[in-house]
Amino acid sequence: MxxxxxxxxxxxxxxxxxxxxxxxxxxxxxxxxxxxxxxxxxxxxxxxxxxxxxxxxxxxxxxxxxxxxxxxxxxxxxxxxxxxxxxxxxxxxxxxxxxxxxxxxxxxxEFDDALVIEKVLSERTAPTRRLEILCSVPEPVGLRVDRLLARELRLPRSRIHGLAEAGDLVVFPQGSHLRRTVRDGMRLVLVNL
Ligand SMILES: [Zn+2]
Incomplete structure (x- = not known):
């Protein structure tokens, strides 16, 4: 499970x-x-x-x-x-x-218009409390991490920042900033969803 x-x-x-x-x-x-x-x-x-x-x-x-x-x-x-x-x-x-x-x-x-293609890597077998998002970015894009999350998760950007402040959203590699553009290999981890 x-x-x-x-x-x-x-x-x-x-x-x-x-x-x-x-x-x-x-x-x-x-x-x-x-x-x-x-x-x-x-x-x-x-x-x-x-x-x-x-x-x-x-x-x-x-x-x-x-x-x-x-x-x-x-x-x-x-x-x-x-x-x-x-x-x-x-x-x-x-x-x-x-x-x-x-x-x-x-x-x-640089521009932030991008197409996001989602692929499920592991199925949820119980109510999900933790979501891990692996970012694959073939060419550099001017899309900020907070804007990407807000758009794809359909949450206000203030909520995204609130999650990060509460420690319920962590961006890897550590030290990555929500206001910076998304990079290839970034991992976004959301807990207590
Ligand atoms: Zn001209």
Missing amino acids: SDVSRVQWTIIARTAPQPWLGCNRCGEARRFRSSERIRVNANGKRVDAWLIYRCTSCGDTWNRPILERQPVRTIEPDFLMSLHASEPALTRRLAFDVAGLRRSAGRIE
Whole structure:
């Protein structure tokens, strides 16, 4: 008999991070969105590649460097083919690579719209008093832990914070904060439900 219920939440970000950049056409800072297109320029033995972003107001483009003057012999042929084809899996991975984006753009906006897919890992055989949620986050998402819990458990956010203050909600790894964004491998434990 178990009074523990364990579930896995796979949290899939819907909107890739968007850099704020000075737009030449608008004449001020605007949000730019990935167009999911890659431009490749092979010049002799070297390759440049950019992920094309577009201004969300006027459509003007910004080329985010992916490869810069990279010797063609050092590039994995499959990767080069994916670049030429603007393969959706690759453009998605690049668009969600916040660290990579940060190297080219200063201010970046992240979004909290995400799809949560629940998978039950252990069935409840008695009235559940403890719920463990394992978080799987394939790409970084700007969704805070308290907002995620409030939304999925249909509780007000103040209640989520109340549970944490009472020790009835613990977030692992220890020291993780409810107001921080949810990370891959986080474990949320609720007791005395
Ligand atoms: Zn613009």
